[in-house]
Amino acid sequence: MSDVTTKADEPELEDEQPRRAPFWQRLVAGSSTPIGLILVALIVVFSVMESDAFLDSANARNIATDAAVLLVLATGMTYVIITAGIDLSVGAVLVFSGVVSAKAMNAVGGDNWGVIFVGLGVALAGGLAWGLINGFLIAKAKIPAFVVTLGTLGMALGASLVITGGVDQREVPFKLITTIGTGRAFEQIPWLVVIAFAVAIVFGVILAATRFGRYTYAVGSNEEAARRAGIPVDRHLIKVYALAGTLAGLAGFLSLARFSTTTIGGHDTDNLAAIAAVVIGGTSLFGGIGTLLGSVFGVFIPAVLENGFVIVGVNPFWQEIAVGAVLVGAVYLDQLRRRSQYQR
Amino acid sequence: MPEPLLEARGIVKSFGRVRALRGANFTVNEGEVVALVGDNGAGKSTLVKTLAGVHQPDAGEIFFEGRPVEIHSPLDARRLGIETVYQDLALAAELDAGANMFLGREVLRPGLLGKFGFIDKQAMRARSRDAFANLGVALQDTAAPVATMSGGQRQGIAVSRAVTWASKVVFMDEPTAALGVVQTRNVLDLIARVRDQGLAVVLISHNMPEVFEVADRIEVLRLGERVAQLRRSDVTMEDVVGAMTGAITHDGEAR
Numbered sequence: 362m363s364d365v366t367t368k369a370d371e372p373e374l375e376d377e378q379p380r381r382a383p384f385w386q387r388l389v390a391g392s393s394t395p396i397g398l399i400l401v402a403l404i405v406v407f408s409v410m411e412s413d414a415f416l417d418s419a420n421a422r423n424i425a426t427d428a429a430v431l432l433v434l435a436t437g438m439t440y441v442i443i444t445a446g447i448d449l450s451v452g453a454v455l456v457f458s459g460v461v462s463a464k465a466m467n468a469v470g471g472d473n474w475g476v477i478f479v480g481l482g483v484a485l486a487g488g489l490a491w492g493l494i495n496g497f498l499i500a501k502a503k504i505p506a507f508v509v510t511l512g513t514l515g516m517a518l519g520a521s522l523v524i525t526g527g528v529d530q531r532e533v534p535f536k537l538i539t540t541i542g543t544g545r546a547f548e549q550i551p552w553l554v555v556i557a558f559a560v561a562i563v564f565g566v567i568l569a570a571t572r573f574g575r576y577t578y579a580v581g582s583n584e585e586a587a588r589r590a591g592i593p594v595d596r597h598l599i600k601v602y603a604l605a606g607t608l609a610g611l612a613g614f615l616s617l618a619r620f621s622t623t624t625i626g627g628h629d630t631d632n633l634a635a636i637a638a639v640v641i642g643g644t645s646l647f648g649g650i651g652t653l654l655g656s657v658f659g660v661f662i663p664a665v666l667e668n669g670f671v672i673v674g675v676n677p678f679w680q681e682i683a684v685g686a687v688l689v690g691a692v693y694l695d696q697l698r699r700r701s702q703y704q705r
Numbered sequence: 706m707p708e709p710l711l712e713a714r715g716i717v718k719s720f721g722r723v724r725a726l727r728g729a730n731f732t733v734n735e736g737e738v739v740a741l742v743g744d745n746g747a748g749k750s751t752l753v754k755t756l757a758g759v760h761q762p763d764a765g766e767i768f769f770e771g772r773p774v775e776i777h778s779p780l781d782a783r784r785l786g787i788e789t790v791y792q793d794l795a796l797a798a799e800l801d802a803g804a805n806m807f808l809g810r811e812v813l814r815p816g817l818l819g820k821f822g823f824i825d826k827q828a829m830r831a832r833s834r835d836a837f838a839n840l841g842v843a844l845q846d847t848a849a850p851v852a853t854m855s856g857g858q859r860q861g862i863a864v865s866r867a868v869t870w871a872s873k874v875v876f877m878d879e880p881t882a883a884l885g886v887v888q889t890r891n892v893l894d895l896i897a898r899v900r901d902q903g904l905a906v907v908l909i910s911h912n913m914p915e916v917f918e919v920a921d922r923i924e925v926l927r928l929g930e931r932v933a934q935l936r937r938s939d940v941t942m943e944d945v946v947g948a949m950t951g952a953i954t955h956d957g958e959a960r
Binding site: 567572581583589592649 | 804
């Protein structure tokens with residue numbers, strides 16, 4: 362703790378202990394801790410019931426691979442919701458980016474890393490473009506985020522259908538599928554999972570420790586106060602939606618690599634899944650509160666539930682019911698805690 | 706007569722069809738406490754927000770240390786050394802006291818991490834603790850969200866922030882309105898101390914005993930115009946109330 366207070370002009374600080382709760386107390390009181398415990402409890406329960414099948418490394422890989430694309434979407438969504446915004450367009454932007462990426466790779470042709478990078482660049486650019494449109498309309502035109510992103514949801518999905526004529530693109534470079542799509546790092550961890558976690562960690566650190574992250578919380582907590590404090594609020598909001606769009610573009614590319622098709626009709630509820638994951642993870646829809654660690658937990662709870670239900674022989678349709686209940690329960694717990702803490 | 710530190714001339718500001726300021730004048734001299742008083746709707750908060758860069762005036766001129774200046778944003782005001790304690794405090798409730806203290810002025814980590822935008826939370830908390838201690842603001846935990854704190858503590862954070870960063874003028878828009886007796890006492894003492902450090906303080910208040918206790922001068926706004934400039938030592942509360950309610954209507958030079 363004292364390793365950071367190196368300012369020469371403040372020597373008197375050394376002996377004055379900062380009045381901060383100890384680490385374990387902050388851990389217990391942390392906003393993502395209860396949901397982390399629920400995830401651990403689920404894993405324990407399924408492990409006890411069907412330890413051989415559930416704890417198998419192939420099964421863990423399945424769960425993580427299923428969750429990877431959603432985790433990338435939820436990373437961007439975490440930023441958006443902390444600014445007290447919402448982005449309903451991420452699933453449609455994912456589809457759009459996959460479509461233009463596949464088209465671009467087919468146009469270039471070939472089966473090598475050059476083509477793959479072209480595809481990645483096009484997917485990210487496609488996502489960024491929609492994110493910038495969202496950001497400008499929300500920050501500058503002051504149209505509510507719900508309406509803007511509902512509009513771009515329709516536009517991005519419609520554009521995907523126009524470009525493809527409604528038929529999925531199934532021609533994807535083989536190399537992309539065998540490496541990023543189904544390949545594994547060290548023969549063990551799927552590259553999809555590595556990439557998704559790398560994204561979550563990088564943006565989790567940025568959110569927690571940098572000025573960009575601090576502005577994100579400040580804008581969501583009190584936009585007017587942030588403005589008066591000289592924070593470029595409009596520009597920051599545009600950046601946050603651009604980030605969410607770009608990550609949706611990345612998710613589209615990963616989805617393309619995994620399924621080797623654009624799956625135009627398969628992402629209608631991705632936006633809600635991402636929002637649910639973020640909210641289950643303790644991020645407040647009213648803005649100013651949230652962590653990326655919580656969102657990671659929030660992504661894995663539905664994934665573990667679905668997988669566990671299949672393995673223990675429960676009809677997997679129950680998963681959606683359980684996730685819905687967890688979502689409502691998580692928000693209720695959050696409300697209770699906040700009410701007891703904030704009433705003075 | 707020394708040049709005023711900050712002078713506003715003929716400020717006009719309308720919100721739709723409401724004319725909040727109708728050619729208001731206002732003067733702040735170096736190192737003085739000037740009370741800005743007026744009835745509800747006289748335009749006090751609008752005038753302060755205009756000088757703080759939150760609102761843009763429709764017409765009028767602002768002079769700072771004799772030079773004409775334009776204050777387009779809170780950043781412009783900040784560069785002139787002007788800080789404001791807003792009536793709503795302008796705190797981010799979910800952030801801690803240190804984060805609010807350094808809102809928009811985050812201290813970056815030294816070295817490479819700082820270049821990547823990493824902020825030095827420890828340093829900000831430590832410097833905030835010092836500031837709160839100096840100004841007598843008692844907080845149990847500077848790492849707790851401001852939302853968990855009492856009204857007096859929040860007020861203390863907002864006042865500390867303005868006083869810490871201001872180099873010339875501090876505007877305080879009804880800083881004691883939400884406070885109890887002891888906390889009000891603290892704020893008034895603080896205003897005197899800030900003045901003694903050489904800063905000018907503009908105090909907006911409805912509370913006449915308070916105004917008469919700390920202000921060196923009193924400027925009265927009425928219906929968006931300045932109607933009186935008074936030295937505290939020359940006037941009684943009745944004079945001030947008379948100016949506020951319209952019994953006196955000239956823009957008197959009471960120097």
